[in-house]
Amino acid sequence: MQYIPSGQRLGNFRDCVSVMAGKLQGIVDGIPTVSATPKNALFLDKCIEYALSQMYHGKISYDDFARKMGASRPHLNRRIRALTGMTITEFLRHLRILIAKTLLDGTTYPANLIAEHCGMNTPSYFGVVFKKATGMTPEGYRNRGAMSK
DSSP, rough: OOOOOOOOOBBSHHHHHHHTTTTTTHHHEEEEEEEEEEEHHHHHHHHHHHHHHTTTTTTTTTTHHHHTTOOOHHHHHHHHHHHSSSHHHHHHHHHHHHHHHEEEEEEEHHHHHHHHHOOOOOOHHHHHHHHHHSSSSSSHHHTTTHHHH
């Protein structure tokens, strides 16, 4: 999945967010869904939009998330799990990793700044979570194309 055209490097976070905002469907497509009805797709779009709007601030309050989605916390968790096979925590972590991959591919930001933009508290925690999800360190992910040349 390509969020940013090959060869295009983004100069600042605002540029990256602008490009990514136009690519929201690509992020939605990156989420495995069990039942892709229009109503469920709209619900996931709404969840992703809220999560992206809050991600930079760090920890996302599950209660606020549920309230924004018009559901109780247990109901939101059941619904996200039914649609994606993930808990709320896994869903948010998956989004953070997708955003991190996009930023690693589309910017020259250092990993510590990308960690901050993805709402991760520390670069070391970001590195651990990223490696667990992808099998590579953030810098290894960024440099994967250079190694094959």
